[in-house]
Amino acid sequence: MSLLATTIGAARAEGRAALIAYLPVGYPDVDASIAAMVGAVETGADVIEVGVPYSDPGMDGPVIQQAVDPAVRAGVGMRDVLRAVEAVAAAGAVPVVMSYWNPVERYGVQRFATDLAAAGGAGAITPDLIPEEAGEWLAAAEAADLDRVFLVAPSSTDARLRSTTAACRGFVYAASTMGTTGTRAAVSDTAEALVTRTRAVAPDLSVCVGLGVSNAEQAAEVASFADGVIVGSAYVRQLLDGAGPAGVRALSAQLAEGVRGGMPA
Amino acid sequence: MTTSAVSPPMDRLEPARPSWPDATGHFGVFGGRFVPEALIAALDELTEAYRAMRVDPAFLEEFARLQRDYTGRPSPITEVPRFAEHAGGARVLLKREDLNHTGSHKINNVLGQALLTKRIGKQRVIAETGAGQHGVATATAAALMGLSCTVYMGEEDTRRQALNVARMRLLGAEVIPVTTGSRTLKDAINEAFRDWVTNVETTNYVFGTVAGPHPFPEMVRDFQRVIGDEARAQVLEREGRLPDAVLACVGGGSNAIGVFTAFVPDEGVRLVGLEAGGDGVDTGRHAATITGGTPGVLHGARSYLLQDENGQTIESHSISAGLDYPGVGPEHSHLHDIGRAEYRAVTDAEAMEAFALLCRTEGIIPAIESAHALAGAMELGRELAGRVEDRQALLLVNLSGRGDKDVETASRWFGLGEHGAPTDEDDRAVEAGRGADPGPGLDTDQQPTEGAVSNDQAVAGQDAGGTA
Numbered sequence: 116m117s118l119l120a121t122t123i124g125a126a127r128a129e130g131r132a133a134l135i136a137y138l139p140v141g142y143p144d145v146d147a148s149i150a151a152m153v154g155a156v157e158t159g160a161d162v163i164e165v166g167v168p169y170s171d172p173g174m175d176g177p178v179i180q181q182a183v184d185p186a187v188r189a190g191v192g193m194r195d196v197l198r199a200v201e202a203v204a205a206a207g208a209v210p211v212v213m214s215y216w217n218p219v220e221r222y223g224v225q226r227f228a229t230d231l232a233a234a235g236g237a238g239a240i241t242p243d244l245i246p247e248e249a250g251e252w253l254a255a256a257e258a259a260d261l262d263r264v265f266l267v268a269p270s271s272t273d274a275r276l277r278s279t280t281a282a283c284r285g286f287v288y289a290a291s292t293m294g295t296t297g298t299r300a301a302v303s304d305t306a307e308a309l310v311t312r313t314r315a316v317a318p319d320l321s322v323c324v325g326l327g328v329s330n331a332e333q334a335a336e337v338a339s340f341a342d343g344v345i346v347g348s349a350y351v352r353q354l355l356d357g358a359g360p361a362g363v364r365a366l367s368a369q370l371a372e373g374v375r376g377g378m379p380a
Numbered sequence: 381m382t383t384s385a386v387s388p389p390m391d392r393l394e395p396a397r398p399s400w401p402d403a404t405g406h407f408g409v410f411g412g413r414f415v416p417e418a419l420i421a422a423l424d425e426l427t428e429a430y431r432a433m434r435v436d437p438a439f440l441e442e443f444a445r446l447q448r449d450y451t452g453r454p455s456p457i458t459e460v461p462r463f464a465e466h467a468g469g470a471r472v473l474l475k476r477e478d479l480n481h482t483g484s485h486k487i488n489n490v491l492g493q494a495l496l497t498k499r500i501g502k503q504r505v506i507a508e509t510g511a512g513q514h515g516v517a518t519a520t521a522a523a524l525m526g527l528s529c530t531v532y533m534g535e536e537d538t539r540r541q542a543l544n545v546a547r548m549r550l551l552g553a554e555v556i557p558v559t560t561g562s563r564t565l566k567d568a569i570n571e572a573f574r575d576w577v578t579n580v581e582t583t584n585y586v587f588g589t590v591a592g593p594h595p596f597p598e599m600v601r602d603f604q605r606v607i608g609d610e611a612r613a614q615v616l617e618r619e620g621r622l623p624d625a626v627l628a629c630v631g632g633g634s635n636a637i638g639v640f641t642a643f644v645p646d647e648g649v650r651l652v653g654l655e656a657g658g659d660g661v662d663t664g665r666h667a668a669t670i671t672g673g674t675p676g677v678l679h680g681a682r683s684y685l686l687q688d689e690n691g692q693t694i695e696s697h698s699i700s701a702g703l704d705y706p707g708v709g710p711e712h713s714h715l716h717d718i719g720r721a722e723y724r725a726v727t728d729a730e731a732m733e734a735f736a737l738l739c740r741t742e743g744i745i746p747a748i749e750s751a752h753a754l755a756g757a758m759e760l761g762r763e764l765a766g767r768v769e770d771r772q773a774l775l776l777v778n779l780s781g782r783g784d785k786d787v788e789t790a791s792r793w794f795g796l797g798e799h800g801a802p803t804d805e806d807d808r809a810v811e812a813g814r815g816a817d818p819g820p821g822l823d824t825d826q827q828p829t830e831g832a833v834s835n836d837q838a839v840a841g842q843d844a845g846g847t848a
């Protein structure tokens with residue numbers, strides 16, 4: 116049973132999009148990052164993307180790089196990630212691990228799947244793993260009943276949209292623009308077109324949109340055409356600016372209104 | 381061409397194409413594509429365009445013309461007997477990629493990729509660079525073909541290779557110092573990928589080595605294999621036989637693959653890749669990826685890499701900016717695993733000894749990268765005691781580049797010129813041999829002339845040019 120599909124489906128039943136919050140494990144330290152994740156859950160995030168710190172995050176912009184770098188240097192690893200997964204599950208949200216591929220491969224693909232399932236994780240988002248290279252992960256995830264979320268992009272051909280969504284379980288991550296993570300002034304209009312194209316080839320799969328969503332207004336806009344709204348850099352910004360768990364809570368509360376189509380007062 | 385009973389390899393006129401990679405870029409278990417989906421369309425476009433270009437007679441003619449008239453190919457083979465006295469009695473032949481326009485093998489690949497860029501209708505190229513040689517080559521090709529050019533270079537490397545930064549700027553390229561991570565080549569590659577994914581509609585990424593996602597390892601190999609295709613024919617013609625071993629330094633591995641490829645089917649020829657051993661592989665401060673690393677995924681491909689128990693890339697260390705990279709091309713990982721090539725580490729100190737030796741015995745200042753291959757030849761020659769079976773060993777070394785860019789680094793190492801031998805400025809370097817005397821000046825025959833000093837008053841080599 117897909118934890119992600121169930122949660123996103125429940126949000127849809129309420130007539131709204133799901134709020135998916137990304138936070139990396141280990142910034143400013145492991146405990147504080149877990150506290151921030153729990154804070155986001157308590158103020159309305161449905162799903163937490165539990166970020167695995169990585170030394171070469173090729174898809175990330177400066178904000179996430181800046182937070183992840185000290186976590187890498189501090190030696191934060193999969194053990195800490197699994198602890199965060201447990202904490203998020205205990206707080207009542209669905210944890211999904213977000214990891215570049217090498218940390219998973221190093222930990223052991225089978226072992227990762229087994230331990231992630233045991234910790235209560237829904238599955239994993241793999242930004243630099245395409246289904247063609249994912250044979251071992253797909254088999255391990257299937258055996259452990261885990262979700263696997265791959266990415267589609269504005270540059271994906273229809274044939275790739277079809278093959279990539281066919282390999283997904285839980286949802287498909289639609290990268291709204293051609294570029295890296297980071298906050299942007301406006302949601303790109305390529306996002307809605309990509310969601311429409313993706314739905315056309317995979318009507319039964321939830322489509323969640325990430326890259327560049329940073330405030331309630333943008334969340335509301337994306338919620339009008341997607342099943343889930345993914346916010347990363349804006350959360351991390353709160354921590355980088357020293358606003359701590361309180362800043363994360365305040366942002367989450369606003370975004371939670373946004374995904375319900377509302378604007379904060 | 382003559383045929384000889386003892387040298388059946390002479391019958392092979394057409395260069396053979398290796399059976400790898402497969403259609404999706406795998407060399408055995410290595411290679412492939414580990415990149416964000418957003419880049420797949422661009423990589424597919426490059427793969428398609430390259431496959432069509434590779435067999436297009438118009439391209440082949442244009443490429444051959446540029447290599448001949450612009451780069452100056454074929455590069456010669458030079459025998460270096462005075463250097464070889466330090467190689468256990470083996471004979472040493474150098475393949476002179478240092479004589480190419482822009483000073484290294486990097487131009488071979490860049491001309492091919494620049495032509496491909498024009499073919500797919502893009503006006504802007506980006507590149508990463510470590511030593512600056514690939515950046516200079518890319519800036520050169522961009523100037524030649526009217527493309528705009530941005531080069532990403534680790535901030536640390538912009539300092540080590542200031543001459544090449546100036547060259548790129550003179551050629552009209554924008555050089556962006558990269559301040560993330562270790563501020564070296566690996567981080568420059570990350571930044572270049574971020575630029576590419578953002579600007580892919582207008583921009584082509586001219587990758588500098590045989591690493592990265594498919595099709596780069598295959599395409600760069602094909603553009604570089606001219607080194608070995610020429611060298612194999614040149615050695616056969618000169619010697620009537622193949623060399624006993626072919627040696628090349630390995631950073632990402634493009635010059636090594638370039639010289640190895642023609643010889644891969646020649647089973648009697650040892651292929652030896654020399655990795656940067658830095659302060660020594662056992663110190664942990666090195667860039668010897670195959671010798672000291674493990675398989676994993678970095679920069680878009682599965683290959684050996686330097687990583688910790690969490691799968692984080694470990695920062696590499698080498699005196700040579702061009703070898704200071706914690707990854708390596710997937711084809712080398714495959715050649716290693718199937719036992720066709722062997723990989724060894726050469727320390728900074730060993731490389732610099734070979735560097736000084738080639739300067740002083742042959743009048744050739746090599747790139748510090750290439751000096752690693754020279755050190756490997758000295759070691760292998762000694763191991764063989766100069767002989768293979770009943771004849772004198774013949775070693776072919778790829779001299780991948782010239783050392784102009786390294787004069788500053790070498791002067792510091794040897795304590796020449798303005799650089800007094802550094803004593804406590806950098807303790808590790810001193811322990812590793814920096815400040816070592818490159819050897820005495822060789823002018824023992826000098827007669828005093830009017831207005832000049834006599835030999836015994838002459839300044840020692842390492843003090844010369846102090847304030848010039």
Ligand SMILES: Cc1ncc(COP(=O)(O)O)c(C=O)c1O
Pocket residue numbers: 484485510511512513514588589590629630631632633634635636701702703747749750780781782
């Ligand atoms: C002269 C020279 N040789 C070798 C290298 C290493 O690259 P590769 O291993 O791809 O040949 C460089 C890289 O900058 C170089 O400048």
